[in-house]
Amino acid sequence: MADATFEGQSLVKTFGELHAVDGITVAVRRGEIYGLVGPSGAGKTTLIRMLCGLTTPTSGEARLLGHLMPKERRAVESQFGYMPQERAVYRDLSVAENLLFFGRIYGMTRRDVARRTRELLTLMHLADRMKQRADRLSGGEKQRLSLACTLVHEPDALLLDEPTIGLDPALRIEFWEHFRGLSDAGRTLLVSTHYVHEAERCGRVGLVQRGRLAAEGAPADLKAWATSASGTATSDMEDVFLVLTRNGTGGSR
């Protein structure tokens, strides 16, 4: 796909006998929110790690902004942001010090980091926590700090691995509002989640099961396919997931 920000072509990753990712082909267009939805252990994290160049595929090709990963990662390293599943912040640094470190390693000036820190901490409701050590933050606050660290260098493309895991429902909604805002500003987001209902908030969704892409499409299309596959009206995303992954009747548009 010519305008794909993230592109995986027949991606396979094996760890010994285990096929963590088993032949996934996926393309995420510029400016869209693409949700990778599936249970824990389905292969979402491995897929994301291949797309950002952290893991070398056993076979197949991973591309980010047209560059082969991990071989050409250096060409695009400043243009994408990666939020690992762990909170991935320095526990013994303060909120501001974490942002300073992650901003500076991307070549930002101290002044620019200070400006971004103010913006992001206001957006994340962490402005009053600026000097707090990360290990003294609540779980939700740490998660917000982790997202802020991913966004500090203003990347165009974002790979967010289970960003809402462990958050309460209100905070999850808030996170998805941030994602929508980022998408509206022209950024591309690849977001993995095992909360099936969050698929509703994505432009397109890939349902991942046992290392394979069971179905892919806009949430409305997935519902339509599930309805036709099951013979009954299926509008709940959990039912949609169960029908399409069980029958293997999913399609792709």
Added chain:
Amino acid sequence: MKLYRILTVTERVLHQLWHDRRVLVFMLLLPAIAMILFGYSFSGDITGVRAAFIDEDNTDLTASILENLQADDAFRVTVLAPGNDPERLLLKEGYQAVIRIPDKFTSLYYAHFAMGVATTAQGTIDLTVDESDPLIASTVSMGLADAIMDLGEGGPINIETRELYGVEVRFIDSFAPAIMGLVVALISTVLTLLSIVREKVDGTFSRVWVSPVRRSEFILGYVLAFGLIALVQSLVVLSIGKLVFDIVINGSIVWAFVSVILFAVGSVGLGTLLSALAQTESQAIVFFPLVVLPSVLLSGMMWPIQAIPAVLRPLSYVVPLTYSNRLLRAVMVKGLAPWEEPVGFAGVLVFVVLTIVLASLVLRQSAQEAG
């Protein structure tokens, strides 16, 4: 209090340990290693001190002294021709003691024997000894005294000991450089190890790895931080050494700092290397004794390497602190430049290059595994 609840907790802890095989193996190996190292290291006498024997008199009596010295395990005696400068032999040639018997030694010895108290003339042996290790120095003095006693003639012989460094070197003087090296090795290795393992566990490593930071920059960042810390630690050791214990510092402080920082760089590399073997912080902690025990017991810090039994001595030469001790003692006590102690200097340089290169390679692997 219920016994079954206590036993349930015990069972859980044992299960956890059982699942962490690296920790389990280490827990069993550690007491064995500690017992062997402590047992052997403490029981050894000093042997194989490199001694040069210069005989300017060449008589049966001096030949007997040489024979007695050669029969003593404490010495590895090399006979050298007259005219060799004892100071050069000690500082440049790696000898630890030079025993020189001057011309007319035998005649003076027998003159005293014949005339008794009527003459003050007596045979004198010149002893120049490397006092940077006081245990070696006292072994040499005692060994030479024994060799003379064994002559069985009972005549008076004066041993004139030259102070090579202009002052008497005490144990604390040779201990301070070793403490500097040990503290730097421990802090740099252990904190680097813990810090990198924590990066892996917390996922920050993955974040850094996808950023523009290169592996070399990552390591150098650590090196700079711990280099600075090493500098401050050395200042503390030297200040207390000077102010409280009045230690001898014959050499250049600048070279001492350069040597310590060099050693800190290697220790950061070692910490990074060890981090590849640990996936969790508890696995990292079990490596601590692996760094501490050999450093304290086998590096020549507490007692000379010649006091370590031959079976363990090869291990001394793979312990980095052995070379740091040699280098720092040469620089601080002997007043040499680093390159004038080639074994210590080369050992530290090899340690630095080897660990940093290997660390860079293992970081690539760790990044693949992280997260």
